[in-house]
Amino acid sequence: MAGRGMLLRSCRLCVARVLGIAPRSQTPVVGSRLAAWSLVQARPLVRVPQLVPGPCSLRSVTQRAVHEAASAPSEARPGNPTPPASSHCILNFYHLVDIPRPHEVLEQHRAFLEGREVRGRIYISHQGINAQCGGVTADAVAYVQWLAQEQSLFEGLRYKLYPADDHAFPRLRLKFRPNLISLAGGMTAAPVTDAQARATPLDPLAWKEMLAQAQSPSSGTKPVVLDVRNSYEWDAGHFEGAQRPLEDEFRETPTAASRTPLPHHLEGVDPATPIMMYCTGGIRCDVYSTHLRAQGYSNLYSLDGGIQSYLDAGVGEHWKGSLYVFDSRMAVPAPSPAATGEEGEAGLIAAAPCQVCGGAAVLPHMNCANIDCNKLFIACPACKTHLKGCCSEPCMTAPRLLRPIKDAGVYGSWTAYAGEDGVAAAAIRSGRGSRRAQRRAVRLAEERSRQRAKREEKMERRRLVEQVMAACAAKAPAEAEDPAWRRLREARLKLMAQRQDKLRGPAHAAAKEARGS
Numbered sequence: 001m002a003g004r005g006m007l008l009r010s011c012r013l014c015v016a017r018v019l020g021i022a023p024r025s026q027t028p029v030v031g032s033r034l035a036a037w038s039l040v041q042a043r044p045l046v047r048v049p050q051l052v053p054g055p056c057s058l059r060s061v062t063q064r065a066v067h068e069a070a071s072a073p074s075e076a077r078p079g080n081p082t083p084p085a086s087s088h089c090i091l092n093f094y095h096l097v098d099i100p101r102p103h104e105v106l107e108q109h110r111a112f113l114e115g116r117e118v119r120g121r122i123y124i125s126h127q128g129i130n131a132q133c134g135g136v137t138a139d140a141v142a143y144v145q146w147l148a149q150e151q152s153l154f155e156g157l158r159y160k161l162y163p164a165d166d167h168a169f170p171r172l173r174l175k176f177r178p179n180l181i182s183l184a185g186g187m188t189a190a191p192v193t194d195a196q197a198r199a200t201p202l203d204p205l206a207w208k209e210m211l212a213q214a215q216s217p218s219s220g221t222k223p224v225v226l227d228v229r230n231s232y233e234w235d236a237g238h239f240e241g242a243q244r245p246l247e248d249e250f251r252e253t254p255t256a257a258s259r260t261p262l263p264h265h266l267e268g269v270d271p272a273t274p275i276m277m278y279c280t281g282g283i284r285c286d287v288y289s290t291h292l293r294a295q296g297y298s299n300l301y302s303l304d305g306g307i308q309s310y311l312d313a314g315v316g317e318h319w320k321g322s323l324y325v326f327d328s329r330m331a332v333p334a335p336s337p338a339a340t341g342e343e344g345e346a347g348l349i350a351a352a353p354c355q356v357c358g359g360a361a362v363l364p365h366m367n368c369a370n371i372d373c374n375k376l377f378i379a380c381p382a383c384k385t386h387l388k389g390c391c392s393e394p395c396m397t398a399p400r401l402l403r404p405i406k407d408a409g410v411y412g413s414w415t416a417y418a419g420e421d422g423v424a425a426a427a428i429r430s431g432r433g434s435r436r437a438q439r440r441a442v443r444l445a446e447e448r449s450r451q452r453a454k455r456e457e458k459m460e461r462r463r464l465v466e467q468v469m470a471a472c473a474a475k476a477p478a479e480a481e482d483p484a485w486r487r488l489r490e491a492r493l494k495l496m497a498q499r500q501d502k503l504r505g506p507a508h509a510a511a512k513e514a515r516g517s
């Protein structure tokens with residue numbers, strides 16, 4: 001037990017948090033009294049840190065204190081939520097654990113889910129499970145309780161449940177995936193199932209305090225706040241002090257397999273500097289922190305349970321905007337009035353400004369209605385209306401103005417998402433869908449005939465070369481200076497030169513002509 005023998009001073013509130021039991025008062029206690037209290041609670045003494053009189057050291061976030069919090073047993077962590085009263089729900093969880101035979105586990109899950117109304121993404125690998133799913137509340141809850149209580153492999157599993165009116169996912173995708181998340185170079189070689197290799201998890205309150213420390217002008221070494229998500233998620237909402245990721249998507253975040261192994265915001269940062277990492281649910285931090293540790297960063301902290309836990313705990317401070325989520329909700333508001341994520345008439349407020357006029361943008365994101373642009377952007381309600389779903393005025397006059405249509409209750413991936421607005425509705429009414437299919441058929445036919453012509457040209461060239469070579473071979477070397485032989489040789493060289501020019505493209509041919517060769 002890591003906590004044994006460590007010298008820590010603590011108040012009831014912090015000890016209760018570490019042990020996962022209800023505090024009776026906030027008055028500080030000393031070691032002997034707390035030990036007795038733990039006996040009353042019938043908890044083994046070994047879990048209680050050794051205590052000394054004095055001010056609580058857990059309240060100020062020191063590395064020692066958070067390590068103590070992290071080493072508390074998993075059942076002492078904040079409990080799992082009670083099922084919502086709604087007919088449907090959204091269920092999110094992940095668990096990093098060595099699974100020797102993932103395909104067997106997969107079949108057990110498939111058998112359990114047979115006939116149950118659970119949909120979404122559930123991925124199983126040698127390193128654990130990652131699920132963003134949901135469905136009929138009774139079925140989803142039965143599934144996660146079966147997992148947490150009856151499957152010893154997933155002991156201590158923590159999950160999140162949110163109410164929903166209907167299915168938030170179109171279908172169930174339960175499969176084996178070697179990488180639970182997408183990252184350059186994959187995650188199979190990373191020691192993600194070793195808690196010591198990952199960042200130290202901080203509960204929402206400890207995170208808030210450390211964040212305040214990072215913001216305070218007086219503190220010494222300032223922690224770096226690192227957003228470990230896609231850049232468009234940062235646009236929807238982020239923690240104060242966290243810079244926008246340079247990469248568009250998390251899977252492009254630098255790893256050992258990349259050209260430079262560190263994210264831009266860590267370049268030149270001393271490896272001893274505390275790094276505070278956060279993501280939506282926690283898995284991206286758990287995986288990426290093992291990479292940063294391998295790069296020499298030793299002072300790594302992650303937000304336990306991700307932003308979802310932070311917002312669920314009602315701690316809104318230091319959070320700006322709303323939270324981007326990967327289900328039909330698209331984004332959820334921050335609960336605290338101190339945060340800016342409020343649902344106005346037009347939608348949720350985003351942390352980043354309108355990318356057209358710089359005003360206050362609202363979520364969800366949109367893909368530009370010009371299919372050849374398809375840029376994912378956020379805008380204010382006025383710009384959304386004015387630009388008719390396009391990202392800019394030039395896109396409004398583009399020839400291919402169509403957009404993915406959302407079927408009733410069925411959502412595509414974020415790139416295919418389109419809101420129920422005037423543009424989508426008009427596209428359905430005008431029957432543009434059928435004309436689109438015709439245009440697509442014409443394009444395909446044109447492409448096929450182009451390919452055929454290319455193939456025939458290639459065959460013709462090959463035949464010519466073969467003829468010339470056969471003629472050359474028929475001539476004896478002694479007759480090399482024969483005029484007929486010379487003509488044949490020149491013809492062959494000319495053909496080869498033409499072929500080279502063709503391969504190099506028209507720019508090369510033009511340059512050659514200019515040289516007069």
Ligand SMILES: [Zn+2]
Pocket residue numbers: 354355356357358359379380381382383384
């Ligand atoms: Zn605007």
Ligand SMILES: [Zn+2]
Pocket residue numbers: 368369370373374375390391392395
């Ligand atoms: Zn555009």
